[in-house]
Amino acid sequence: xxxxxxxxxxxxxxxxxxxxxxxxxxxxxxxxxxxxxxxxxxxxxxxxxxxxxxxxxxxxxxxxxxxxxxxxxxxxxxxxxxxxxxxxxxxxxxxxxxxxxxxxxxxxxxxxxxxxxxxxxxxxxxxxxxxxxxxxxxxxxxxxxxxxxxxxxxxxxxxxxxxxxxxxxxxxxxxxxxxxxxxxxxxxxxxxxxxxxxxxxxxxxxxxxxxxxxxxxxxxxxxxxxxxxxxxxxxxxxxxxxxxxxxxxxxxxxxxxxxxxxxxxxxxxxxxxxxxxxxxxxxxxxxxxxxxxxxxxxxxxxxxxxxxxxxxxxxxxxxxxxxxxxxxxxxxxxxxxxxxxxxxxxxxxxxxxxxxxxxxxxxxxxxxxxxxxxxxxxxxxxxxxxxxxxxxxxxxxxxxxxxxxxxxxxxxxxxxxxxxxxxxxxxxxxxxxxxxxxxxxxxxxxxxxxxxxxxxxxxxxxxxxxxxxxxxxxxxxxxxxxxxxxxxxxxxxxxxxxxxxxxxxxxxxxxxxxxxxxxxxxxxxxxxxxxxxxxxxxxxxxxxxxxxxxxxxxxxxxxxxxxxxxxxxxxxxxxxxxxxxxxxxxxxxxxxxxxxxx
Amino acid sequence: xxxxxxxxxxxxxxxxxxxxxxxxxxxxxxxxxxxxxxxxxxxxxxxxxxxxxxxxxxxxxxxxxxxxxxxxxxxxxxxxxxxxxxxxxxxxxxxxxxxxxxxxxxxxxxxxxxxxxxxxxxxxxxxxxxxxxxxxxxxxxxxxxxxxxxxxxxxxxxxxxxxxxxxxxxxxxxxxxxxxxxxxxxxxxxxxxxxxxxxxxxxxxxxxxxxxxxxxxxxxxxxxxxxxxxxxxxxxxxxxxxxxxxxxxxxxxxxxxxxxxxxxxxxxxxxxxxxxxxxxxxxxxxxxxxxxxxxxxxxxxxxxxxxxxxxxxxxxxxxxxxxxxxxxxxxxxxxxxxxxxxxx
Numbered sequence: 001x002x003x004x005x006x007x008x009x010x011x012x013x014x015x016x017x018x019x020x021x022x023x024x025x026x027x028x029x030x031x032x033x034x035x036x037x038x039x040x041x042x043x044x045x046x047x048x049x050x051x052x053x054x055x056x057x058x059x060x061x062x063x064x065x066x067x068x069x070x071x072x073x074x075x076x077x078x079x080x081x082x083x084x085x086x087x088x089x090x091x092x093x094x095x096x097x098x099x100x101x102x103x104x105x106x107x108x109x110x111x112x113x114x115x116x117x118x119x120x121x122x123x124x125x126x127x128x129x130x131x132x133x134x135x136x137x138x139x140x141x142x143x144x145x146x147x148x149x150x151x152x153x154x155x156x157x158x159x160x161x162x163x164x165x166x167x168x169x170x171x172x173x174x175x176x177x178x179x180x181x182x183x184x185x186x187x188x189x190x191x192x193x194x195x196x197x198x199x200x201x202x203x204x205x206x207x208x209x210x211x212x213x214x215x216x217x218x219x220x221x222x223x224x225x226x227x228x229x230x231x232x233x234x235x236x237x238x239x240x241x242x243x244x245x246x247x248x249x250x251x252x253x254x255x256x257x258x259x260x261x262x263x264x265x266x267x268x269x270x271x272x273x274x275x276x277x278x279x280x281x282x283x284x285x286x287x288x289x290x291x292x293x294x295x296x297x298x299x300x301x302x303x304x305x306x307x308x309x310x311x312x313x314x315x316x317x318x319x320x321x322x323x324x325x326x327x328x329x330x331x332x333x334x335x336x337x338x339x340x341x342x343x344x345x346x347x348x349x350x351x352x353x354x355x356x357x358x359x360x361x362x363x364x365x366x367x368x369x370x371x372x373x374x375x376x377x378x379x380x381x382x383x384x385x386x387x388x389x390x391x392x393x394x395x396x397x398x399x400x401x402x403x404x405x406x407x408x409x410x411x412x413x414x415x416x417x418x419x420x421x422x423x424x425x426x427x428x429x430x431x432x433x434x435x436x437x438x439x440x441x442x443x444x445x446x447x448x449x450x451x452x453x454x455x456x457x458x459x460x461x462x463x464x465x466x467x468x469x470x471x472x473x474x475x476x477x478x479x480x481x482x483x484x485x486x487x488x489x490x491x492x493x494x495x496x497x498x499x500x501x502x503x504x505x506x507x508x509x510x511x512x513x514x515x516x517x518x519x520x521x522x523x524x525x526x527x528x529x530x531x532x533x534x535x536x537x538x539x540x541x542x543x544x545x546x547x548x549x550x551x552x553x554x555x556x557x558x559x560x561x562x563x564x565x566x567x568x569x570x571x572x573x574x575x576x577x578x579x580x581x582x583x584x585x586x587x588x589x590x591x592x593x594x595x596x597x598x
Numbered sequence: 599x600x601x602x603x604x605x606x607x608x609x610x611x612x613x614x615x616x617x618x619x620x621x622x623x624x625x626x627x628x629x630x631x632x633x634x635x636x637x638x639x640x641x642x643x644x645x646x647x648x649x650x651x652x653x654x655x656x657x658x659x660x661x662x663x664x665x666x667x668x669x670x671x672x673x674x675x676x677x678x679x680x681x682x683x684x685x686x687x688x689x690x691x692x693x694x695x696x697x698x699x700x701x702x703x704x705x706x707x708x709x710x711x712x713x714x715x716x717x718x719x720x721x722x723x724x725x726x727x728x729x730x731x732x733x734x735x736x737x738x739x740x741x742x743x744x745x746x747x748x749x750x751x752x753x754x755x756x757x758x759x760x761x762x763x764x765x766x767x768x769x770x771x772x773x774x775x776x777x778x779x780x781x782x783x784x785x786x787x788x789x790x791x792x793x794x795x796x797x798x799x800x801x802x803x804x805x806x807x808x809x810x811x812x813x814x815x816x817x818x819x820x821x822x823x824x825x826x827x828x829x830x831x832x833x834x835x836x837x838x839x840x841x842x843x844x845x846x847x848x849x850x851x852x853x854x855x856x857x858x859x860x861x862x863x864x865x866x867x868x869x870x871x872x873x874x875x876x877x878x879x880x881x882x883x884x885x886x887x888x889x890x891x892x893x894x895x896x897x898x899x900x901x902x903x904x905x906x907x908x909x910x911x912x913x914x915x916x917x918x919x920x921x922x923x924x925x926x927x928x929x930x931x932x933x934x935x936x937x938x939x940x941x942x
Contacts, residue, residue: 042790109682112681206684211683215679218671218678218684219671221678333818339818340818467665469663514637
């Protein structure tokens with residue numbers, strides 16, 4: 001019975017992902033032929049993202065693959081560890097229960113309003129993914145609290161506590177939130193899943209203010225169905241499909257033939273490749289999911305150390321945000337009301353600087369650990385290019401689809417996924433449709449879900465911080481206590497690092513930018529320079545543990561514990577931190593080109 | 599044992615679904631108001647002014663905290679929060695108002711209004727009906743907010759209706775009925791998110807964007823669309839609303855004070871927004887924008903035909919007729935004012 005249900009769950013998830021590829025493709029075709037698209041195809045694809053995300057999270061919970069801090073492994077083995085892990089699961093199950101109930105409230109209220117997604121499908125049906133997802137997660141966390149019945153009873157008790165808190169909100173309302181937060185933090189330290197830490201903190205804080213925990217879920221929903229999000233699962237799928245076959249071997253051959261004579265050549269190429277991919281896909285860690293799986297084995301085979309390769313790819317996921325046409329730059333320019341092209345020009349040198357610093361670290365690694373070098377041979381260079389022609393054409397496919405006016409970013413991502421599928425199954429036959437396809441799809445869904453459930457509740461917590469006007473209070477404090485420009489810039493760096501750590505990038509821009517722009521002006525900082533400092537700091541924030549999205553993505557993609565990824569990324573983070581300081585204190589890097597162009 | 603555990607879990611699931619919460623009351627009423635109007639704009643300034651006035655006038659019995667710039671999410675998100683009492687008020691644009699009740703789409707009927715004066719007269723006539731419809735959905739109408747007037751910004755110059763129909767026209771993603779309306783009237787709508795307009799214009803996915811001059815300047819879209827068709831497509835009408843629950847918690851005298859402050863703000867916007875709009879157009883013209891005035895019988899004829907197709911489809915019939923009656927009454931009183939569709 002259980003295996004059949006699991007297979008069914010996997011099947012539904014894989015099917016939803018397949019639908020997500022097909023729908024935008026059909027939309028392109030129909031639009032070309034009939035002039036207008038499929039009614040509601042956009043909103044449907046967005047809601048598919050929500051379903052994939054929360055089915056994926058439920059599958060991750062089933063397989064015990066919800067992401068958690070690795071600090072739980074510091075608890076001594078045996079009885080202490082069993083108790084600690086049962087406790088962590090119980091707290092997480094409790095928080096999931098509250099989140100599930102919040103989702104039920106959201107669905108109910110939506111149903112009363114009677115809104116529709118499109119083509120007569122009610123919105124509340126689309127939202128059902130949330131209560132179903134969180135209920136499954138709560139049950140599975142309780143079940144997996146341990147193998148003993150004592151542990152499972154503790155897990156079930158967690159659910160019951162959750163129900164009690166929902167039933168009697170007076171237990172939390174108008175009382176200090178810290179005791180609850182302490183429990184959540186202790187659970188976090190001994191290994192509770194990260195989504196339960198952030199989501200738990202969110203619901204506890206809201207409930208202590210007398211606000212419904214559904215607020216967190218409203219934010220989760222609106223993030224999950226945002227119009228640009230579907231590009232992420234689609235690019236991820238393309239990357240997963242490519243990584244399954246021998247694409248990395250073929251690419252490695254190209255790198256060897258062309259750059260093998262330079263020490264650290266492959267590492268340099270990886271850094272540059274990731275930079276471009278990030279700039280074009282609109283930022284965040286899509287890069288790690290899309291190309292990380294292909295590049296990681298290539299780096300290892302080339303003789304780079306495991307830790308170095310892991311750190312390099314984790315970091316590379318956020319390089320490129322300063323280079324056009326990165327979406328965060330556009331958004332910043334709009335919110336701060338400065339010309340977009342000024343920000344694009346201003347970002348060029350700082351962007352190149354950060355990539356160059358990481359690349360230089362790669363060269364150093366290549367020289368120190370004497371990775372194998374290969375002399376340049378024209379014949380092999382040409383032959384390697386020819387062998388990898390299909391993979392190499394892929395970026396061209398993306399760029400062409402996006403800039404020919406044929407497709408939107410989401411549709412371009414769908415085209416990319418289809419293209420990857422075609423080269424792997426039809427051309428190279430690396431992947432068997434029957435044997436591998438469902439497995440690859442489910443693996444991909446699990447990763448998307450594991451990440452989306454964290455980001456989804458993180459925006460809920462962010463919303464709480466916005467609601468109590470924390471960013472404004474911090475800014476006021478800075479204004480009251482800081483007088484010199486140098487000290488202001490330093491405080492700004494620290495402040496933005498915290499922002500990048502706690503907040504999702506787009507939320508951070510919308511909320512924080514209007515606050516710091518007048519401050520920057522008061523201290524005589526060029527508005528474009530301030531923008532570049534802002535985005536550069538967020539890049540760094542992505543690498544910071546707990547909510548640093550790149551850390552999670554890398555942990556999932558390379559199947560390593562969060563702490564190991566953090567350790568591997570540490571030297572790279574230090575390099576980027578130096579880079580960010582240089583960008584901050586050498587304004588010429590940003591404004592130099594700008595004055596030249598004027 | 600196994601059986602017992604399963605039962606506990608089943609019980610837990612059942613309990614998840616049936617429980618509900620009760621809500622407390624407090625003496626001071628704290629109202630959180632959200633809006634998507636840009637921070638630092640004429641609208642967010644007026645909201646903050648209202649916030650200061652409200653706490654002063656009511657002696658702190660009512661506080662109004664403003665979250666502008668979309669920091670509480672887009673309008674559907676804000677409405678969801680209002681329904682669950684996480685927010686108590688919002689200054690919405692036509693998009694959000696239309697989601698609450700289709701009657702508000704009456705302001706979006708293309709080429710329906712000729713001037714701000716006509717719009718204000720019709721709005722005043724419709725206010726009691728619209729307020730009643732809002733009340734039925736659990737919201738109280740506090741004031742109207744003038745948001746400017748939508749013009750059409752195009753990559754290539756557009757002089758005739760047919761030229762406009764050939765251009766790929768941006769429409770907001772998520773409003774499928776509007777897309778279908780454009781389609782059935784021979785336009786080429788392209789539905790996408792507002793954040794995609796810039797890339798859409800750069801890549802040629804869209805060639806024409808209907809938007810207000812203030813927004814075109816603010817979002818810098820005008821740099822990709824050097825032509826503005828001065829056609830007065832439709833006004834952008836916003837409104838401030840409060841949930842009935844929060845409104846009822848406020849003492850009657852304080853409500854009057856809030857309404858007075860809101861009315862003053864409404865009047866200010868009525869006076870200042872057209873002026874800001876003219877400044878925005880002048881500023882863009884200085885930077886190379888070419889403004890073409892759409893006039894002549896061809897537009898007029900086409901325009902009345904298009905407006906009529908919205909009746910019953912986008913706007914409830916009774917609402918449409920009510921608006922039409924009010925507009926025609928106004929036009930009868932002011933025959934000189936209706937020369938051609940224009941932005942003023």
